[in-house]
Amino acid sequence: MRRNTYILLLLLFTLFSCQLFDKKVPDKEKLLKEELEKINWEEVDEFPTVNNCDSILDKELQKKCFFDYLIQNIQQRIGVDTLQIMYPEVDTIAVKVTINPDATLEFHTEVPKEAVTYDIKVIDSILQNRLSDFPHVEPAIKRGIKVKSQFILPVIIKVEE
Known part of the structure; x- marks a missing residue:
């Protein structure tokens, strides 16, 4: 049993x-x-970078290095004299930088609402012409995939003497 x-x-x-x-x-x-x-779609895991900033390990310092590099390179290339002659009253322009996943770059002028007198097409054409051979930029990375990123950078075109 x-x-x-x-x-x-x-x-x-x-x-x-x-x-x-x-x-x-x-x-x-x-x-x-x-x-x-x-997933937070507003942030990337890794910011875009350039060769000059690759060796920096701290993410915030690398980000600062990247933005400083972009601004300095744009300022040098747009030919301060050209824009100063055409628009002597303008001291800073906002440049919208788009970095595509295939590492191509796009540059456009962002216009403040009070700046109706500026011919943005002319400023954009100067940007496109002067920045066409911009150094290689590695795109941002999100979850291991290269993604599009956009930034608006203040570019000083008139240096106070």
Whole structure:
């Protein structure tokens, strides 16, 4: 009798234990949606970089180095004299820099609302012409994938004497 009880208990345990392993697989669409909601799409894992800033390990210092490099390079290339002659009252322009995943760069002038008198097409054409051979920039990285990033940089074109 004791043996039958063990067999009966073993049989019952076997039957009911199958329910412990019978778990539903989560829906892949639901999992994907949850993962996408967790991602902060406004920030990148790694900022764009240039060769001069690659060796810096601290992310904030590397970011500062990158922005300083961009601003300095744009200031040198746009030919301060050209814009100063055309627009003597302008001392700073806002340049929108777009770095695409394929490492191509786009430069456009961002116009303040009060600056209606400036011919943005002329300033943009100067930017495009002078910045066409801009040094290589590595794009930003988000979750291991190169992504598009945009920045608006203040570029000083009139140095106070």
